Amino acid sequence: MVAEKNRSWGMVIDTDKCNGCSGCVTACQVENNIPLNDQNKFERGRVMSWIRIERYWEGEFPNVKARFIPIMCQHCENAPCEPVCPVYATYHNNEGLNVQVYNRCVGTRYCANGCPYIVRMFNYWEPTWPEEIRNHLNPDVTIRSRGIMEKCSMCMQRIKRGERNAGDQLQDGEIKTACQEACTTGAITFGDLNDPESEVSILAKSDRKYSLMPQLNTNPNVVYLATVDPYKDKNLGEKAKTNEH
Amino acid sequence: MKINRREFLSLSGKSAAGAVIFAACSIPEKELIVQSPVDMPEDLVRGIDSWYATSWSEGASGDGVLVRILEGRIKKLKGNPDHPVNRGGARSNLDFALQLHYNPDRLHKPKLRRSKDGILANTSVDEMDKYIKDATAKGKKIVVVTNPSRSSEGWISQKFAESRGGRYLAYEALDQTNLHEALFELFETDEIPHFDISHADNVLSFGADWIENWISPAQYGTAYGELRSGTRGFFAHVEPRFSLTSANSDIWMSPYPGTEGDIALSIANVIIKDKLVPENQINDFLNKLPNGKIEFGYNPEDVEKRTGVAKEKIIEVAHKISKGKSIVFAGGSTAAYTNGKFNTYAVYSLNILLGSVGKTGGIIINPEVEKEYIGGSNQSNSLEQWQEELAQWRAGYVDTVIIKGVDLAYSMPNSLDVLGALKNVETVISFGNMMNETLNASDIVVPDTTFFEEWGSEIPNPLPGYMTVSLQQPVVVKDGPGASGAVSYVDTLLNLEPSISGSNKSLVKKIFDNEYTESNSSGSVIASDKNSFMNGVQQRGGYWNKSITADQKKIRLKNTFEFENENVFSNSDSSFGEEFHLIPFTNNLGDGKYANVPLAQEAYEGITTAAWETWVEINAQQADQMGIKEGDIISLKSDSGEIRCLAYPHPAVQPGTVCVPTGQGTEKGGRYSENRGSNVLKILSGLKDEKSGSFAWASTKVSLKRAGGNKTMPKFEGDVTAFPVEPGIPVLVVKPGQTAHEAEEENHHKYQESINFRESHGDGHGHGDDHGDDHGDEKEKSSH
Amino acid sequence: MKVLIPLVGLGGLTTLAIISILLAGLFNAWLGQPLPVLGFEQTFDQPINFPHTKHAAPVSEGGLGMDCTYCHRTVAKASSAHVPAVELCASCHRAVGSYESEDLIKLREASGIFENAEDKQVIVDSEMASPINWRRVHRLPDHVRFVHSAHIDYLTNHPSAIGNVPDRLDLEGKETVPASQVCSTCHGDVASMEKVYQVEPLKMGQCVNCHRKNGGPTDCAACHH
CATH class of the missing domain: 3.40.50.740 (Rossmann fold)
Incomplete structure (x- = not known):
């Protein structure tokens, strides 16, 4: 009998440490066999990426600020995408993850409409790679064919591999997601939210914690920590510049 | 009639229609082969993965890299947590190496x-x-x-x-000759020092886009994370371009290109005038000056006029960096003007005033490399x-x-x-x-x-x-x-x-044999003989020894500074009569090295979110005045050529300056790079800093005009529509010490006020747009 | 009207034909197996005839009684079982086995071992070695992540769950069994097969039934990710 671990995988993202370098995006692209986003996909607004960096402008020159936030599937406990799927291709598993079952998906895209975070990506094209590039595809991850939905799986393959390798002695921090590994500044932390000792649980209790769109009551498993700005609401020398022009 | 599955299948298989269907539905022949792992279909090769420690000098400045290998194929790269340079950090271009190796256009024949x-x-x-x-x-x-x-x-x-x-x-x-030259004159070594950002309280940088790709971004990225944790470190940045580094700074100063040195000296001026640091440090610094004092118009008011940077910012930064452990450094465009050496020089000299040379949390001089x-x-x-x-x-x-x-x-x-x-x-x-x-x-x-x-x-x-x-x-x-x-x-x-x-291989072995002889059983690998030492090196990805450092006390300043600023290039360097100052910058494609790597092409730039094209960043207000819209095809003409690129009106570029990424526009590359964008490096005027002979690649002047036509800008921005939301969503900003909850309450309150204000003024239309949360703020401001 | 009736009939027939073709296609997709046309017990010729009977069958049955894990080395450690490298075959077959046998000549050539026709001297030239294109008999769809090691781990410690146990083995009352005795659950008694063929359907129903019986995970994500 394989024991039930009663885990709840979660992530804490410190937006104060995120510097918007997009290393996580590339790492995710490679780890999860995400098809190539050619220029056409950019022009048509159909870029595929399970994690993305959003950039928000604030203020006006010369006091412009840009804020970055990495956004991926929030793995909501109360996910709007789950009840709308007619074929039960997306569901919540007992480890706190919102799972997408590719072989069940029939591509209705109801879930993408339901998702307020817009993190579900639809395969409009059959993914193709030149023969050479196929060499670095990750064999642990299914290649999704045309017409189905996909999204961040919190590196399910790494969780499975980690659990298998560690047996009962899985330590906190042993499993790392690809984005976490690629994040130089350590803005992303991943672990078991049910374990009170784990790093994520401790960080998730921070004063700066918030979640995206709390008013929707989706109860995400991804927790964000607010950006700190000592110059919030005050711009140094704002008048000086207007005289210049 | 009883027919079992096998018979049914063989029956239908024999019919012509069945043959067609089965042919169409069958599994590709290739996937039915389980030969030796060498030729196996890649997505089916699943075995035990091994990780090897190595390093990549060309693309990752000698960072430690771990490579995941499955059945003789490279699957993934990550930073080596053991390695002292990047400490597990990985620069964002690390995975591009996969597609340098596995590239459909890779050469197989001479x-x-x-x-x-x-x-x-x-x-x-x-x-x-x-x-x-x-x-x-x-x-x-x-x-x-x-x-x-x-x-x-x-x-x-x-x-x-x-x-x-x-x-x-x-x-x-x-080229970074100016940087090395300036360092040599200050510290008697042209080794780039170690910036101990991890332990610093304040960081002030000039021109160097160290968060994105200056010299060793994995090392600096890791340090940036540490700067921002615990007691949050302060960070200010001076650069005309709004790079990722500018975007992440607490105070961003955007000077007219080439005036960075003035800002550095103005900060020095404030520190000396207000006596913000101990007397002996001020004397150390002033003794190096030709006249023993800063006299030439470096007060913030004058500098504000020359550089376009508000004096309040200069004064604030001067006060900030004189408390606690501070680092000041420069590189990138600051060093790449015709007065680049002066700029770089002036900036690094601040470290002497702040007394941060050779100290933890400051600038640590690196040992000279003299190895057989x-x-x-x-x-x-x-x-x-x-x-x-x-x-x-x-x-x-x-x-x-x-x-x-x-x-x-x-x-x-x-x-x-x-x-x-x-x-x-x-x-x-x-x-x-x-x-x-x-x-x-x-x-x-x-x-x-x-x-x-x-x-x-x-x-x-x-x-x-x-x-x-x-x-x-x-x-x-x-x-x-x-x-x-x-x-x-x-x-x-x-x-x-x-x-x-x-x-x-034997040469590399000799290098580490020498290290073994010198190691005296200290450092990252301790072994009893040369071979087991080499084994240890192979496991850890190198050898390092914390005790082999430069003598920090011996560092003397070589010459007195040459503080005559010859910063006049903004109007005299070029006789072409252009209006715009061109600053090229490297992005994911490097100097074209990764242009044929599809992963690099699709990795969109952090600020503009553009990919696959060459764009020109032009100040949004200025673009508006000139009638330039996003995606307009722009012709940039310098004294040595002309290129075309797409306009990107940018809210945060210094007016009068345009920035263009390098890497595209190769005439001979491969399927992903040919006939794509244009090469900005070609049109740089061959100007140099006369003091050092260094290439002044940020000193080109260009004329800018619409070449006619408009293309869709391939960018990620706008792919995901922003909902009309109240401020603080999705990026919540707090003041130091404020909790997220308080900030949310405050934002909500402001939002309500702005709605009330709008309703009472009859401005009923929607308030959300791509720029997300800034609108609420502005409305709020205007209500007072 | 008279003209129309045959036309309607013809149309009906055509529709029927199209529907039946589509149905046949659907049937095929539904039953889609690695060997859709051949059926289970039939199999294909491998580039070199490898008789499992010779290698894996016990000595009493005329085999050599080799352990499965001797060649399928990673099966208990990794997700895939692995076909051995030619070197492994050659390590025995350089010496063992007739130099006349056609299959063994092919094998030796693939591992770069040649016999000089004149003086019967053996030449080894690893440059000439080349992998052998074995054909896959058991194949799971692309969207299944099957891990051999996890299953072997469980079955070796729970012999009662092993299926298709060959008559010669007696697993009654055993606490643990070696890894090579659990393979039959999915692969049948390979040791008795001259040419390996698929004995179990290896469809999801079978997986789930077994998982239910033995308390394995039935979360979709366990196999589909």
């Missing part, structure tokens, strides 16, 4: 041009060897060109050039040296040029006419993984190996404050799947001149 006006045609390795042997015979004048790195490979290049009485040169598109079997250069030869060198080529004084790892023809400005120079060289031998413009202009094209297939050893640049030697080891076999036919550069040179050393 090419040969039999006569100077002939065409490049495929040839056999034997014939190539013969031609190389003839071209590099004793008595030939040989020049070897590589990218700047200090490594065993660099040593072999150098030794080989010496053995033929030739020269060794290094080239880098965005490690050679090459940590910096590119200056523009001046290159001009002299190319003149020699042009005059026909050079018989053979060996080029490895640099695309001279792509990355040198038009004014140097490198193609003309190459034509007058008898034989040009180029090593490369994929075709590029230099390879296309060569006589012998050698399909090069990648760092995954080669032994090597390099010194990371910059060092982490103490001696570190990174190891590069082969992680896949040569001629492995997807990468057949590669010829090793080092092996070729070693075969041509056997007196240099034995095999490349």
Whole structure:
């Protein structure tokens, strides 16, 4: 009998440490066999990426600020995408993850409409790679064919591999997601939210914690920590510049 | 009739219709093969993964890298947590290496041009060897060109050039000679020091886009994370371009290009006037000045007029950095004007005023690298040296040029006419993984190996404050799947001149044998004999020893500063009569090195979110006045050429300045890079800083006009529509000490106020747009 | 009207034909197996005839009684079982086995071992070695992540769950069994097969039934990710 671990995988993202370098995006692209986003996909607004960096402008020159936030599937406990799927291709598993079952998906895209975070990506094209590039595809991850939905799986393959390798002695921090590994500044932390000792649980209790769109009551498993700005609401020398022009 | 499945299938299989269907539905023949793992279908190869520790000198400045290998194929790269330089951090271009190695356009066969006006045609390795042997015979004048790195490979290049009485040169598109020169005059060593950002309280940087890609972004990225944790460190940045570094700073100062040095001195002025640091440090600093005092109009008010940076910012930064441990450093565009050396100089001198040289949380001088079997250069030869060198080529004084790892023809400005120079060289031998413009202009094209297939050893640049030697080891076999036919550069040179050393592997072993002898059972690997030491090095990815440092106390300032600012270039450098100041910057594509890597092409730039194209960042207000919209095709014309690119009106670019990314517009590359964008490096005026001979690549002036036509800008922004939301969503901003909950309450309150304000003023229409949360703020401001 | 009736009939027939073709296609997709046309017990010729009977069958049955994990080395450690490298075959077959046998000549050539026709001297030239294109018999769809090691781990410690146990083995009352005795659950008694063929359907129903019986995970994500 394989024991039930009663885990709840979660992530804490410190937006104060995120510097918007997009290393996580590339790492995710490679780890999860995400098809190539050619220029056409950019022009048509159909870029595929399970994690993305959003950039928000604030203020006006010369006091412009840009804020970055990495956004991926929030793995909501109360996910709007789950009840709308007619074929039960997306569901919540007992480890706190919102799972997408590719072989069940029939591509209705109801879930993408339901998702307020817009993190579900639809395969409009059959993914193709030149023969050479196929060499670095990750064999642990299914290649999704045309017409189905996909999204961040919190590196399910790494969780499975980690659990298998560690047996009962899985330590906190042993499993790392690809984005976490690629994040130089350590803005992303991943672990078991049910374990009170784990790093994520401790960080998730921070004063700066918030979640995206709390008013929707989706109860995400991804927790964000607010950006700190000592110059919030005050711009140094704002008048000086207007005289210049 | 009872029919079982097998019979049914065989029956339907026999019918013609069935045959068609089965043919269409059957599994690809390839997937039915389970041969040896060498040729197996890639997505089915699932085995035990092994991770190897190695390093990548060309792309990752000697950071420690871990490579995941499954059945002889490279699957993933990550930073080596053990390595002292990057400490597990990985620069964002790390995974691009996968597609340098596995690229559909990778060269598998040598090419040969039999006569100077002939065409490049495929040839056999034997014939190539013969031609190389003839071209590099004793008595030939040989020049070897590589990218700047200090490594065993660099040593072999150098030794080989010496053995033929030739020269060794290094080239880098965005030259940093000024930085090294300024450092040398201040600290008597041109080693880039270690910036101990992790332990610092305050960081002030000039021009160097250290968060995105300046010198060693993995190292600095890790340190940035540490700066922002615990007691949150303060960070200010000075750069005319709104780079990722500018975007992440607490205070961003956008000066008129070329006036960065004034800001540094103005900060010094404030610190001295207000006596913000101890007397002895002020004296240390002032003693170095020609007149013993700062007298020449560096008060913030005057500087504000000259630089366009508000005096309040200058004063605030001066006060901030004089408390606690501070680092001040410069690089990138700050060092790349015709007064770049002065700028860099002025900036680094602030460290003396702040007393942060040689201290934890300050600037730590790195030890000099003098190692047997490690050679090459940590910096590119200056523009001046290159001009002299190319003149020699042009005059026909050079018989053979060996080029490895640099695309001279792509990355040198038009004014140097490198193609003309190459034509007058008898034989040009180029090593490369994929075709590029230099390879296309060569006589012998050698399909090069990648760092995954080669032994090597390099010194990371910059060092982490103490001696570190990174190891590069082969992680896949040569001629492995997807990468057949590669010829090793080092092996070729070693075969041509056997007196240099034995095999490349034995050379690397010798380097670490020497380390073992010097290690005295200390450092990262402790072993009882040379072989087990080497094993340890292979496991950890190198050898480092915290006790081998530079003597920080011995650092003296060499000369008195030359503080006469010759910063007049903004109106006198060019006689072309242009209006815009052009600042090129490197992005994911580097200097075109990754242009044919699809992963690099699709990795959108952080601020503009643009990809696959060359764009020009122009101040949004100015663009508005000129009637330029996003995606308009723009012609940029300098005194040495013209390029076309797409306009990107940018809210945060200094008016009068335009910024263009490098890397696109290669004439000869591969399927992902050809006929795409344009090459900004070509139109840079060949100006240099007269004090150092360094290439002033940020000093070009261009005229800008619409060339007619408009294209959809390939960018990620707008892919995901922003909901009309109240401020604080999705990026919640708090003041230091404020909790997220308080900030949310405050935002909500403001939002309510702004709604009430709008309703009472009859402004009923929606408030959300792409720019997200700023609107609420503005409305709020205007209500007071 | 008279003209129309045959036309309608013809149309009906055509529709029927189209529908039946589509149905046949659907049937095929539904039953889609690695060997859709051949059926289970039939199999294909491998490039070199490898008789499992010779290698894996016990000595009493005329085999050599080799352990499965001797060749399928990673099966208990990794997700895939692995076909051995030619070197492993050659390590025995350089010496063992007739130099006349056609299959063994092919094998030796693939591992770069040649016999000089004149003086019967053996030449080894590893440059000439090349992998053998074995054909896959058991194949799971692309969207299944099957891990051999996890299953072997469980079955070796729970012999009662092993299926298709060959008659010669007696697993009654055993606490643990070696890894090579659990393979039959999915692969049948390979040791008795001259040419390996598929004995179990290896469809999801079978997986889930077994998982339910033995308390394995039935979360979709366990196999589909």
